[in-house]
Structures are given as C-alpha cells and as structure tokens.
Amino acid sequence: MEATVKIFRFNPETDQKPHFETYTMPVESTDRVLDLLEYIKGNFDGTLSFRRSCAHGICGSDAMRINGRNYLACKALVKDVGLKIKVEPVLGLKVIKDLIVDMDPFFEHFRSVMPYFVNDEPPPAKERLQTIEERERFDDTTKCILCACCTTSCPSFWANQEYLGPAAMVNAHRFIFDSRDRAAAERLRILNDQFGVFRCHTIFNCTIACPREIEITQAIGELKNAISTGALE
Amino acid sequence: MMQTRVVPQRGFNLDYIMFIFTRVSGLSIVLLALVGIILAMVMGARTQMDLGTLMRWTFFPNPNHVVNSDIPDVTLGWANAYWSTMQFLLIFFAFTHAANGLRMIVEDYVNRGVGQLLVRGFFFLLWLFMLITAIFVVLSS
DSSP, rough: EEEEEEEEEEEEESSSOOOEEEEEEEOOTTOOOHHHHHHHHHHHHHHHHOSSSSSSSSSSOOOEEEEEEETTTTTTHHHHOOOOOEOOTTTTTTTTTTTTOHHHHHHHHHHHHHHHHOSSSSSOOSOOOOHHHHHHHHTTTGGGOOOOGGGGOHHHHHHHHSSOOHHHHHHHHHHTTTTOOOOOOOOOHTSSSSSSSGGOOOOOOHHHHTTTTOOOHHHHHHHHHHHHHHEEO | OOOOOOOOOOOOOOOHHHHHHHHHHHHHHHHHHHHHHHHHHHHHHHOOOOOOHHHHHHSOOOOOGGGOTTTTTTTTTSSSSSHHHHHHHHHHHHHHHHHHHHHHHHHHHOTTTHHHHHHHHHHHHHHHHHHHHHHHHHOOO
16 A cells, blocks of 8 residues: 655745645555655655654654654554654754754753752661652653653643753652652752743643653643642652 | 642742633632522522523623513512522623633733734723623612
C-alpha cells in the first residue's frame, strides 16, 4: 500500500515563509512515521531535517505533530495514523529548520524547577532508605523523557511561553514527592508563580500527548493541592 | 507506612487566590441561580412570569424583572434585603470571574510593558464600574 506524507518545510536561509511538500511512498502498516521520514530523506530529499536518536521511544528526540497530534515519530505506526499523514514541527517553539524546533525555552523552564536531588543532611553510612510506598508515590513522574510532547500540546503554553509547562511540573513533582528530598518548599514557591501551576486549566492535552503515558494532569493537580494545603501526601 | 510531610511558607499570589476564587465563584453562581429559580417558583413564578422573565430573575433577581401586566403590585414581596444580597452576590461573582478571565487573556496575548498595564488597568476600572453600577441598581430598585 501507499502512503501520502505531507511535510512542513522551512529553510530560514532560502525560504521567506514555510510551505508543505508532499511525498508518496510504499509502506507497511507496521512502519513507523520515523521510517517514512528516513525514506524521504534517503530517496527524495536529503535536505529534510528532523531530530532522531535512539528511534525506540526512549531518548525523546523526535517529538512532532502528526495529523494534528503530538507523537514521537518512532512510536507512531502507519496503522495508527492512517495513509494520509501530515507532519509538522511541535507548536509553541520557534522553528529552526523543517521539523527541528528551538528547545532552549523548554529546557530553561525545566531547569528553573530545580530538577535534581537536594538534601544537605549528612548521608547515612550506606544509603538514604525509602519504603516501597514512598518510592511508588512519585513513580509515574520518573518516566518523563523530556520529549516536550506535553508542553507543546498545551494551549496555555501556546498562548504564553512564559508558562512553565507540564514537563517542568512533572519533573518538579518527581522531586517534591520524593521523601529523601529537602527542597520541596522552594520548588513549590517556584511553581506558585504567576506563570506556574495555576495557569494549568486542566485541558488534558498533555496527558493525551505523553508517549510515556504519565498522568500529567493528575500530577499537576497534586502540585496545586500541595501548594494549597502544604501536605505532601 | 508513608508519613505525610508538611511544607511551610508557600506564599500567596494573585493567581493562586484567583484560582481558588474562580472555583468558588463558579459553584456559587450555579447555586445562587438555583436558589433564585426555586424560590421564584415557590413565590408564584409559574403564574406570574413567562420563561424570559423567570430567566432574568434567576440570573439577576431584581424586582424590575418581574413583569406581569395583569397584576399591578407584582413586585411586592420580591423587593427586600434578601433578594438585594442575592443580586449583588451574583453580580460580584459573575463580573469578578469574567474580569479575571480577561486579565489572563491580556497577560497571555498582550506584550508585557506599558500596553499590558494600560489594558489591565482598563479591565480593572471596567470591573469596578460594573460593581458600582450593580450596587446602584440593586439599592435603587
């Protein structure tokens, strides 16, 4: 069978504005959209630019908008997206070339929530222990691979790039609810900013887009609750 | 067994307060409208009002909204402190809820600086004007 792939193209050195180009190629239903992009780059146009690395849904490099929804191209199969495929860069971030966007604002927000372990207490002889329940508390949010599918599917982020976005909050959640960490108060103060958690309008796009199936809206709800009550339950 | 940890000093800001307020006001508007419509029914709305009048009463229970040419003194019993308070609360919740929505839209879509400050100021004054007008209408009816 044949698929028609319409791809967003933009080269800032030659193009005044972006345009779409369409390619037709033989496909299998189990092909991934990433395979199609590789095919186009190898057979039709070597200048097509996109990020990819592991190609197995772990590195989070190839987030893009496929048929109007954010996916990792390496996890989106032809049988799931159909034979008419439209591929665009993710929204809300500046396009550098074709499907490549500037991820700097995204990582700035990520860094702003202190996404690292903080504990100045002297460590015990062996290790900082944690019960199974305490570890399970933040298990979901440890799965984030920073692909930006969630943040760039969020209308609040499209409207205002100062908004921290779901990915930064997911990573804040991962440490705030870690019983070994001691910087929860500081992170909650950062999240309780004008463009912090309360800009989330529970639209659920992030939860739908997440390729790791993290319950992002629930995590953000737990952060709002923690700010309101002060309890890290 | 997992222990509950408590985090102090989280701080307040406008967005946090308005986040709570929008939830409280949203629920209150529905509740006040329900109370208004139920009490209007109890007070004879079924025979004294048409549907449009009943809806106007529900969302702004002002005696002027009770229209029935067959009964000249129809507003008797509808103009008292209880309904005045109901009117004011509905107006306050609805306009403050709406003004906060406009504030967020302005913050999202108007570039930071003098322009944003002016637009925000305009919506703040509009909100204040609407509340003062509402108080005037409520007290004078």
